[in-house]
Every structure is written in structure tokens, then in C-alpha cells.
């Protein structure tokens with residue numbers, strides 16, 4: 211593989227025009243779309259229009275006239291297409307952490323009603339910390355036990371004690387992807403429900419939540435969906451569960467008739483009851499632009515085509531780095547079927563300064579404590595030549611010990 215070979219792959223790539231949808235700073239190879247997606251070209255004008263026309267001129271009338279009041283459902287319907295569920299089954303609301311609290315609480319309510327002897331939430335020790343903290347807090351409050359184990363041990367813990375299996379589909383640190391269908395089947399056979407966090411999956415890998423046995427799911431708007439910093443998240447409940455219980459954050463936007471202003475709570479039908487308070491409209495408008503960039507791949511083969519390119523990109527990068535940087539250990543699964551859209555390498559000491567040196571060269575990935583260099587590939591805008599060049603930069607940083615420079619060894623608050 212030469213740089214010209216990489217350029218030839220880009221020239222032959224039918225998805226290449228999708229990159230034109232984005233505002234990418236010159237001289238930057240951006241490999242952190244799994245943490246904060248890049249800015250779509252449409253977003254600035256759309257947010258400006260919402261501010262200047264809809265808010266500035268329309269004022270309060272825009273809740274009806276501009277359709278603000280139904281935007282959580284409308285953007286939700288677009289995301290539904292990306293995760294393999296039906297229109298009307300998914301809404302945009304709040305943050306991933308808050309939505310996880312809602313669905314995990316609802317799942318525990320269902321189990322408490324149907325099988326009160328089940329007292330365990332089963333999850334993976336290396337799950338993203340906010341997921342574990344929310345589960346820890348709910349378990350404590352509701353008298354459940356949070357059982358954490360390694361990924362390979364999960365099936366062994368799906369037994370008559372398990373109430374809920376709560377997992378992140380693609381691991382944030384290693385990029386390892388669970389077999390959602392197999393684990394959900396095992397959970398259901400054991401009598402447990404499943405809650406899936408799609409933070410590193412939605413917009414990155416094809417999903418079919420309903421047919422793969424998910425009972426509840428949440429996901430993130432600012433990663434592969436390109437919704438912008440702090441974009442609202444989404445929440446889905448299988449239609450057979452959506453109306454079984456109130457979710458605990460019973461705010462007025464989840465009420466059946468919020469503008470009747472009645473003192474008692476009456477939950478809205480379906481997934482709308484998972485809304486809580488007034489949506490962050492400006493962020494929601496920006497999120498819609500981001501989701502549209504992913505839907506734009508539809509005529510070119512959609513998520514399946516994006517997935518094929520993502521695997522080709524991560525394979526190329528993994529092969530180059532493994533061949534040229536022997537001091538790094540690949541921390542992501544080599545098998546395509548087990549890998550999300552990122553490639554990670556570990557080094558016992560140098561992860562942080564090496565990433566800082568790369569960022570100074572314009573190759574932006576990130577570092578995840580204690581030892582992981584993380585590189586996310588977003589097939590909407592990542593090119594084969596980017597993967598090739600990033601691997602070359604990484605080799606040079608290591609070969610020249612550029613990471614030794616003092617400024618690369620000062621820790622920032624966000625890594």
C-alpha cells in the first residue's frame with residue numbers, strides 16, 4: 211500500500227461526494243468524529259434562521275408556525291430510520307445520561323412487576339462510566355445489585371437473578387462491538403430485559419434494534435450524528451414496553467395534553483412520554499442538520515455502504531500502524547464483525563504525549579486513560595488518504611520522539 215494507492219481508493223469511492231456536506235478546517239485530519247462530529251455546512255445557516263426568523267420575528271408563534279413543538283418527534287423519526295425502528299417509536303430529548311436513567315428505571319419497573327425476584331442489573335466493567343454511574347445510583351435507590359463483569363463473562367451472568375442487561379453496543383475505549391442479537395437472545399431466554407446505549411453506533415454501524423432484540427435504547431446526538439457540542443440525545447422503547455409505565459422524569463412535555471395545564475400527570479401515548487421539559491430548540495435544529503448528513507448516504511447505499519467504507523478505513527489504518535509502529539499494541543478487535551468505526555492502540559506510558567504531538571501536527575484523535583490512543587473514522591468525510599497520512603504522522607512522532615517536548619506532556623482537563 212502506497213499513498214497513491216490510498217488516493218486511488220478515494221478516487222474510486224462512490225461515497226466521496228458526501229464529504230462536501232461538511233465544513234472541515236484545512237490542514238486537519240479529523241479522527242474524532244466519535245467524540246464530536248464535524249460541522250455540517252447547512253448548520254450555521256439553519257441555526258441563524260431559527261434565531262433570526264423563527265425566534266427573532268416569529269417569537270412565541272414559532273412553537274406552532276415553525277413546528278417547534280413537534281421537532282423532537284420529527285428528528286426522532288429521522289434517527290429511527292438509521293437504527294432500524296419505526297416512525298413514531300423514537301424521540302430526541304435531554305442527554306444520553308438522562309435518557310438512560312429514564313429507560314433503565316422503566317425496565318426495572320417492568321421487571322419488578324413481572325418477576326420481582328430478579329434483582330440484578332448486569333453490565334460490562336469497561337462500559338462508559340456515566341452509564342455505570344447512572345446504573346449504580348438507580349440500583350442503590352431501588353434496591354438492585356449492579357453486577358459488572360468482563361465482556362466474555364456476560365452470558366454466564368444471564369440467569370434467573372438477572373433483571374436487566376445494560377450494555378453499550380460499541381465500547382468507547384476499544385471499539386469492540388457486541389453481538390446485539392446474540393446477547394439479547396441470551397438475556398431474553400434467561401428472562402431479562404435489554405437496554406442498549408448506541409453512543410458509538412448510531413450513524414456508524416447498521417442497526418436493527420427491534421429484530422435484534424433490544425427492549426430499550428438510548429444514543430448520542432453529537433458523535434456520529436454530527437449534531438454539534440452538547441446536542442440532545444435520543445431514546446427508544448420497544449412499542450410493547452413504551453406505555454407500560456411512566457418514566458420517572460414525568461415532565462409536562464411527556465404529558466398527554468400539556469396545554470390543558472391540569473394538576474395531575476397523564477402520560478402521553480407511546481414514546482412521547484419519554485420527553486420531560488422544553489427541548490433545547492437551537493441544539494435540536496442543529497442536530498437535524500447533522501442527522502440529514504447521514505441520511506444523505508441513503509441513495510448511495512445507506513448505512514450498509516457507510517459500514518463497508520468504515521471497515522475499509524479502519525482496516526487500512528490498523529494495518530499501516532501495526533506494520534510501522536511496533537511499540538504500539540492494537541486494542542481494537544482485528545475481526546471486522548467485532549469492530550465499530552474506530553481503531554485504538556495502547557502504550558503503557560506514552561499515549562497522552564503521543565496524541566498531543568499528533569494533534570499539534572493536525573491529526574486529531576484523542577486519549578482515553580489510562581493508555582489508549584483512539585482514532586475514530588467517519589466514512590461520511592474520512593478519506594483513505596487521511597488514514598494513510600495519519601499512520602505516517604504517528605510513525606514519525608514515535609520515530610523522532612517528538613512526544614518528548616514538554617508542552618505535549620501537560621495534561622488538559624479534556625483529553
Ligand SMILES: *Cc1c(COP(=O)(O)O)cnc(C)c1O
Pocket residue numbers: 305306307308338340341378382407409410430443
Ligand atoms: C458519549 C457517551 C455518553 C455521553 O453521555 P452524555 O449524557 O451526553 O454526557 C454516554 N454513554 C456513552 C457510552 C458514551 O459514549
